[in-house]
Amino acid sequence: xxxxxxxxxxxxxxxxxxxxxxxxxxxxxxxxxxxxxxxxxxxxxxxxxxxxxxxxxxxxxxxxxxxxxxxxxxxxxxxxxxxxxxxxxxxxxxxxxxxxxxxxxxxxxxxxxxxxxxxxxxxxxxxxxxxxxxxxxxxxxxxxxxxxxxxxxxxxxxxxxxxxxxxxxxxxxxxxx
Amino acid sequence: xxxxxxxxxxxxxxxxxxxxxxxxxxxxxxxxxxxxxxxxxxxxxxxxxxxxxxxxxxxxxxxxxxxxxxxxxxxxxxxxxxxxxxxxxxxxxxxxxxxxxxxxxxxxxxxxxxxxxxxxxxxxxxxxxxxxxxxxxxxxxxxxxxxxxxxxxxxxxxxxxxxxxxxxxxxxxxxxxxxxxxxxxxxxxxxxxxxxxxxxxxxxxxxxxxxxxxxxxxxxxxxxxxxxxxxxxxxxxxxxxxxxxxxxxxxxxxxxxxxxxxxxxxxxxxxxxxxxxxxxxxxxxxxxxxxxxxxxxxxxxxxxxxxxxxxxxxxxxxxxxxxxxxxxxxxxxxxxxxxxxxxxxxxxxxxxxxxxxxxxxxxxxxxxxxxxxxxxxxxxxxxxxxxxxxxxxxxxxxxxxxxxxxxxxxxxxxxxxxxxxxxxxxxxxxxxxxxxxxxxxxxxxxxxxxxxxxxxxxxxxxxxxxxxxxxxxxxxxxxxxxxxxxxxxxxxxxxxxxxxxxxxxxxxxxxxxxxxxxxxxxx
Numbered sequence: 001x002x003x004x005x006x007x008x009x010x011x012x013x014x015x016x017x018x019x020x021x022x023x024x025x026x027x028x029x030x031x032x033x034x035x036x037x038x039x040x041x042x043x044x045x046x047x048x049x050x051x052x053x054x055x056x057x058x059x060x061x062x063x064x065x066x067x068x069x070x071x072x073x074x075x076x077x078x079x080x081x082x083x084x085x086x087x088x089x090x091x092x093x094x095x096x097x098x099x100x101x102x103x104x105x106x107x108x109x110x111x112x113x114x115x116x117x118x119x120x121x122x123x124x125x126x127x128x129x130x131x132x133x134x135x136x137x138x139x140x141x142x143x144x145x146x147x148x149x150x151x152x153x154x155x156x157x158x159x160x161x162x163x164x165x166x167x168x169x170x171x172x173x174x175x176x177x
Numbered sequence: 178x179x180x181x182x183x184x185x186x187x188x189x190x191x192x193x194x195x196x197x198x199x200x201x202x203x204x205x206x207x208x209x210x211x212x213x214x215x216x217x218x219x220x221x222x223x224x225x226x227x228x229x230x231x232x233x234x235x236x237x238x239x240x241x242x243x244x245x246x247x248x249x250x251x252x253x254x255x256x257x258x259x260x261x262x263x264x265x266x267x268x269x270x271x272x273x274x275x276x277x278x279x280x281x282x283x284x285x286x287x288x289x290x291x292x293x294x295x296x297x298x299x300x301x302x303x304x305x306x307x308x309x310x311x312x313x314x315x316x317x318x319x320x321x322x323x324x325x326x327x328x329x330x331x332x333x334x335x336x337x338x339x340x341x342x343x344x345x346x347x348x349x350x351x352x353x354x355x356x357x358x359x360x361x362x363x364x365x366x367x368x369x370x371x372x373x374x375x376x377x378x379x380x381x382x383x384x385x386x387x388x389x390x391x392x393x394x395x396x397x398x399x400x401x402x403x404x405x406x407x408x409x410x411x412x413x414x415x416x417x418x419x420x421x422x423x424x425x426x427x428x429x430x431x432x433x434x435x436x437x438x439x440x441x442x443x444x445x446x447x448x449x450x451x452x453x454x455x456x457x458x459x460x461x462x463x464x465x466x467x468x469x470x471x472x473x474x475x476x477x478x479x480x481x482x483x484x485x486x487x488x489x490x491x492x493x494x495x496x497x498x499x500x501x502x503x504x505x506x507x508x509x510x511x512x513x514x515x516x517x518x519x520x521x522x523x524x525x526x527x528x529x530x531x532x533x534x535x536x537x538x539x540x541x542x543x544x545x546x547x548x549x550x551x552x553x554x555x556x557x558x559x560x561x562x563x564x565x566x567x568x569x570x571x572x573x574x575x576x577x578x579x580x581x582x583x584x585x586x587x588x589x590x591x592x593x594x595x596x597x598x599x600x601x602x603x604x605x606x607x608x609x610x611x612x613x614x615x616x617x618x619x620x621x622x623x624x625x626x627x628x629x630x631x632x633x634x635x636x637x638x639x640x641x642x643x644x645x646x647x648x649x650x651x652x653x654x655x656x657x658x659x660x661x662x663x664x665x666x667x668x669x670x671x672x673x674x675x676x677x678x679x680x681x682x683x684x685x686x687x688x689x690x691x692x693x694x695x696x697x698x699x700x
Binding site: 121 | 340545551
């Protein structure tokens with residue numbers, strides 16, 4: 001679950017990070033950035049609202065939930081929507097409206113305010129055929145799973161030619177059969 | 178020393194496409210001293226440059242020109258602009274193929290006779306028999322270095338095969354081994370043995386897997402009788418008043434229109450592009466397209482009854498390590514209607530990397546049902562189903578009514594709907610595949626839907642009578658005697674076996690016929 005801490009105007013980023021940590025929040029919105037206290041990264045939004053970007057990160061995790069995968073991989077996976085929104089007003093509208101619709105369906109507190117994944121997923125089931133959902137889900141298939149840094153989490157070893165293949169590295173090392 | 182031929186040289190044989198059919202035919206003709214120009218739409222990418230990365234390789238090799246789809250197949254929904262996963266490069270799809278090289282079974286050449294009339298299917302007997310092809314199969318196996326033929330040892334089994342074999346044994350299957358593979362198990366023909374690298378689909382960086390790119394084509398070029406022109410996209414085949422084809426019009430690598438004269442034209446652009454080209458070559462004399470007096474050009478599109486079964490175990494498998502498809506069960510390949518369908522299927526080992534597993538395990542799938550499968554990616558095993566599908570007239574490659582490519586040529590629109598026989602076969606295969614894995618302790622199994630087609634067949638089919646099909650038993654079009662089809666689109670029916678060996682076999686045989694006809698001056 002991504003908890004989003006909304007900073008008040010006038011507070012410094014440093015102060016926010018401190019408060020965020022104190023509140024146990026994982027993602028903090030400061031100015032145009034989404035900051036992660038636990039993982040020590042920030043994602044500057046350029047076209048989309050930072051709140052939208054933070055919700056997208058939660059949405060990405062709800063679509064492809066892997067509990068062993070830290071938020072930063074999801075943040076990288078959705079970053080292209082912010083970039084595309086900067087170039088294409090129609091895409092910006094698609095994303096902003098899509099997120100607004102999710103927040104509306106979720107009621108007070110918005111989408112990220114729903115505490116259980118099941119609650120959020122039941123909203124997603126209502127919109128899974130929409131162009132908005134398909135744009136997010138479709139983009140994640142490559143955007144998330146094609147991150148080389150992610151592969152070791154799943155045990156996938158990637159490129160093997162430079163290591164001489166697996167002929168001497170366990171292509172037939174199964175022992176439990 | 179590739180021979181450069183002039184555009185006005187009307188003595189050359191022009192082959193369109195450089196894959197299993199075109200590349201082999203080009204070399205075979207060149208070896209006989211015949212002058213050949215191969216026009217290949219894609220670039221020439223040598224095997225050192227192949228990429229051990231699924232998406233990067235896909236971008237490097239795949240045929241990504243826009244195509245549309247229609248019909249009831251799930252590919253239409255999941256991959257509406259990618260009906261086929263085939264290659265646009267010198268070597269064609271022999272760069273991407275897995276290497277499985279199986280002869281057709283005798284009964285599969287006579288499906289109408291052996292299966293009888295199947296409602297809704299356009300079954301037809303091939304105008305040739307296994308006996309006709311046997312000497313050519315033998316030549317093809319030797320040329321390609323197929324394991325378990327010509328005293329070539331089988332490949333060693335990888336982890337995925339070991340799980341597969343254990344399951345096959347538990348189910349009592351009798352014919353299970355590491356396959357007949359056109360992948361060197363030891364050095365042969367100047368190429369090295371398999372290093373168990375995986376990434377067979379991304380092009381073999383060792384050159385251990387047979388591909389026309391680094392076997393047939395350089396051998397043909399070495400004779401001084403073969404010129405390959407990469408980046409040449411053929412738009413039209415033209416003819417004279419007598420109806421003989423005379424030249425092909427193509428966009429060269431710089432996008433400039435060229436016209437190459439020809440004594441003979443052989444079309445080998447795979448089962449989507451080949452009929453597209455014939456249809457696009459319509460003229461006043463041939464208003465329905467070249468060689469289409471039967472109306473069968475583009476029809477009877479087959480793609481094998483495919484699907485995959487993946488399974489998760491409680492211990493690691495590391496199934497991506499090693500040869501991608503070196504494992505087969507052949508027991509279900511027989512024709513045995515008591516199973517509820519005609520024809521048969523093969524089960525073959527298969528692994529995908531994590532990025533492609535995410536894209537293909539359950540296209541469109543999301544949520545924990547999907548992600549908990551990937552969470553156990555390192556404990557997965559996998560197999561592919563490849564079975565005979567029914568030719569159906571309405572399954573077809575058509576010219577799109579509105580959308581054109583950058584040269585103004587209508588893009589192909591690929592329609593496919595499963596025949597009930599295909600569905601029954603796939604369901605049987607899913608059940609057997611899942612039972613194999615369950616027998617060795619799978620905790621979860623996945624009947625995975627077909628991917629975009631890798632086996633594209635039948636759209637210029639071979640027939641005894643000119644009214645039933647497009648080409649005769651030599652791949653020569655019934656209507657135009659100096660126009661040939663040299664790829665899998667000639668297949669009358671698809672059989673249960675991976676098609677490449679039979680495409681190569683037909684190309685070797687066709688080369689003999691073309692050479693004979695040329696010296697007899699009949700073409």
